[in-house]
Amino acid sequence: MLNLLKYEFRKTLGVKAIILVxxxxxxxxxxxxxxxxxxxPLGIGAGxxxxxxxxxxxxxxxxxxxxLRNDLNTKQSYMLFMTPNNSxxxxxxxxxxxxxxxxxxxxxxxxxxxxxxxxxxxKFGEIEEFFEVxxxxxxxxxxxxxxxxxSTALSVMTSWLFSVVTAFFAVVLSATFLNGKKFNGxxxxxxxxxxxxxxxxxxxKLPFDNDxxxxxxxxxxxxxxxxxxxxxxxxxxxxxxxxLSV
Amino acid sequence: xxxxxxxxxxxxxxxxxDNISMKLEAGHIYALLGPNGSGKTTWMKMVTGLIKPxxxxxxxxxxxxxxxxxxxxxxxxxxxxxxDWMTIEGVGKYYQDFFDDFSMDKYHxxxxxxxxxxxxxxxxxxxxxxxxxxxxxxxxxxxxVYLLDEPLNGIDLIARDDVMKTxxxxxxxDNMLIISSHLVEELESFVDSAIFIKDARxxxxxxxxxxxxxxxxxxxxxxxxxxxxAGGEY
Amino acid sequence: MQYDSKIPIYLQVVNxxxxxxxxxxxxxxxxxxxxxxxxxxxxxxxxxxxxxxQELEAQGACFTKRGMGTYxxxxxxxxxxxxxxxxQNALDDFLxxxxxxxxxxxxxxxxxxxxx
Numbered sequence: 001m002l003n004l005l006k007y008e009f010r011k012t013l014g015v016k017a018i019i020l021v022x023x024x025x026x027x028x029x030x031x032x033x034x035x036x037x038x039x040x041p042l043g044i045g046a047g048x049x050x051x052x053x054x055x056x057x058x059x060x061x062x063x064x065x066x067x068l069r070n071d072l073n074t075k076q077s078y079m080l081f082m083t084p085n086n087s088x089x090x091x092x093x094x095x096x097x098x099x100x101x102x103x104x105x106x107x108x109x110x111x112x113x114x115x116x117x118x119x120x121x122x123k124f125g126e127i128e129e130f131f132e133v134x135x136x137x138x139x140x141x142x143x144x145x146x147x148x149x150x151s152t153a154l155s156v157m158t159s160w161l162f163s164v165v166t167a168f169f170a171v172v173l174s175a176t177f178l179n180g181k182k183f184n185g186x187x188x189x190x191x192x193x194x195x196x197x198x199x200x201x202x203x204x205k206l207p208f209d210n211d212x213x214x215x216x217x218x219x220x221x222x223x224x225x226x227x228x229x230x231x232x233x234x235x236x237x238x239x240x241x242x243x244l245s246v
Numbered sequence: 247x248x249x250x251x252x253x254x255x256x257x258x259x260x261x262x263x264d265n266i267s268m269k270l271e272a273g274h275i276y277a278l279l280g281p282n283g284s285g286k287t288t289w290m291k292m293v294t295g296l297i298k299p300x301x302x303x304x305x306x307x308x309x310x311x312x313x314x315x316x317x318x319x320x321x322x323x324x325x326x327x328x329x330d331w332m333t334i335e336g337v338g339k340y341y342q343d344f345f346d347d348f349s350m351d352k353y354h355x356x357x358x359x360x361x362x363x364x365x366x367x368x369x370x371x372x373x374x375x376x377x378x379x380x381x382x383x384x385x386x387x388x389x390x391v392y393l394l395d396e397p398l399n400g401i402d403l404i405a406r407d408d409v410m411k412t413x414x415x416x417x418x419x420d421n422m423l424i425i426s427s428h429l430v431e432e433l434e435s436f437v438d439s440a441i442f443i444k445d446a447r448x449x450x451x452x453x454x455x456x457x458x459x460x461x462x463x464x465x466x467x468x469x470x471x472x473x474x475x476a477g478g479e480y
Numbered sequence: 481m482q483y484d485s486k487i488p489i490y491l492q493v494v495n496x497x498x499x500x501x502x503x504x505x506x507x508x509x510x511x512x513x514x515x516x517x518x519x520x521x522x523x524x525x526x527x528x529x530x531x532x533x534q535e536l537e538a539q540g541a542c543f544t545k546r547g548m549g550t551y552x553x554x555x556x557x558x559x560x561x562x563x564x565x566x567x568q569n570a571l572d573d574f575l576x577x578x579x580x581x582x583x584x585x586x587x588x589x590x591x592x593x594x595x596x
Binding site: 075084 | 258291294295296297298313314316317321323325326327328329331340343344345
Binding site: 273274275407410411414415417418431434435436437438455458459462463464465466467 | 483485486487488489490516519520522523524525526527528
């Protein structure tokens with residue numbers, strides 16, 4: 001299992017390196033802007049950093065989906081499926097790698113964003129005031145604190161991991177039963193959307209008090225999305241072991 | 247022992263393997279012969295477990311093939327299948343990570359003899375070098391069944407000699423080699439049995455020395471007899 | 481080695497090794513390669529190597545020391561016998577070709593004398 005994980009990590013190394021290098025460059029631009037007191041780099045750096053953070057986590061998820069597609073539909077599939085590993089391990093390594101990457105990169109960006117905000121407020125000397133303003137802004141809908149910020153990040157990452165595993169399921173389904181048929185890409189997209197909508201619908205029907213978004217609510221969201229994620233993982237691996245031809 | 251029992255694979259609009267039953271024993275080098283598209287590759291992939299049969303099954307030492315049998319069954323595909331970012335050394339490490347029967351020393355020895363540089367990236371290899379690498383990494387496993395799909399296809403004479411030597415060297419009493427080819431002459435001297443696949447079906451298994459001794463026929467003669475145009479004269 | 485694919489491979493290898501013994505490429509009492517090495521050298525099946533040595537041994541061209549391997553015979557009269565046998569075969573082939581041309585044995589002998 002560790003070996004599988006090692007190679008999954010190796011396969012995604014390139015895209016992660018690009019994201020990290022881009023982040024480092026933008027962070028430098030941001031810091032130059034901040035301490036050199038150039039408004040333009042400060043604004044651009046901050047804006048692009050925020051974009052990279054949001055897009056980066058999504059890119060890592062999408063890249064995992066593309067990788068799985070290649071690992072099922074190209075000759076490289078033999079590399080995985082001729083080894084004495086069952087699909088629970090093969091898929092498990094992919095899910096864990098993707099989950100860990102999303103988690104680590106997500107937390108990294110959250111922490112970096114937090115740090116940058118602190119630097120900004122420190123630079124302009126009104127750190128307390130800054131947080132007061134933010135708290136005031138969000139008090140109507142959420143309880144703003146570091147713990148809420150991080151648990152919200154966690155819930156976003158968990159629901160994103162759910163989306164990735166749903167996509168894994170759709171990709172495997174398409175490779176197994178629709179291989180070579182017309183519209184198989186479209187059909188797997190429809191399956192993906194249908195499952196996402198269904199799970200979202202169930203979540204909204206749950207009897208939780210949604211008025212205030214606090215840490216408790218964030219953790220409930222994270223906990224909820226783990227269930228269909230795990231379920232989907234087992235079903236997908238079973239299909240791969242018993243029905244899939246590569 | 248490997249047993250193929252009424253195994254069939256249907257793809258959309260085409261039967262690739264049609265009801266093939268046969269028993270193969272250790273201590274032999276088999277040639278799996280038939281024109282392109284006759285079902286050799288599909289049959290091999292079903293034995294490896296890469297393709298799930300439509301019906302029928304494969305038994306290895308009395309149990310149906312599955313994940314555990316992959317420890318003993320080594321498959322080499324015709325097409326290159328290594329990851330683009332791998333070096334020749336990296337390919338060996340990958341096999342070492344996943345196959346207990348892989349020997350890095352044996353692999354290095356074969357690479358040296360075939361004059362392959364360990365640090366070369368696999369995506370830059372010529373077809374002859376790739377053919378040698380695939381055979382080296384596959385035969386560096388101490389497997390019980392080797393399934394080699396077209397190992398001599400499209401490579402020059404020198405590479406072919408290297409590949410054939412490597413295969414012969416690793417044939418033992420307790421293992422079997424199954425080598426597919428649509429070219430017959432190059433296998434003629436060292437395989438002992440020939441399996442003919444015609445239009446997805448088994449057309450016969452022959453001991454080749456016996457063919458020569460009792461019928462005065464070469465493997466190529468038998469191939470022509472089975473696959474030639476019936477009654478056609480030139 | 482080039483094989484005639486219609487003739488059993490083991491016989492062709494047996495003849496090749498006997499020829500090596502007669503011409504002195506293989507010396508009296510010299511150790512022969514292991515079955516596997518022989519298979520690699522001649523591009524033949526390892527099972528065929530075993531049969532080659534069986535046949536060579538049956539004909540008296542070599543002998544096996546238990547656990548040591550196979551050696552070329554030390555009996556020089558055997559080697560003479562093989563030489564004669566092979567010469568005989570070559571003559572048979574020659575006369576066969578000559579008779580196909582419609583020549584008699586005597587004409588062939590005359591031709592041989594003139595041949596330089």
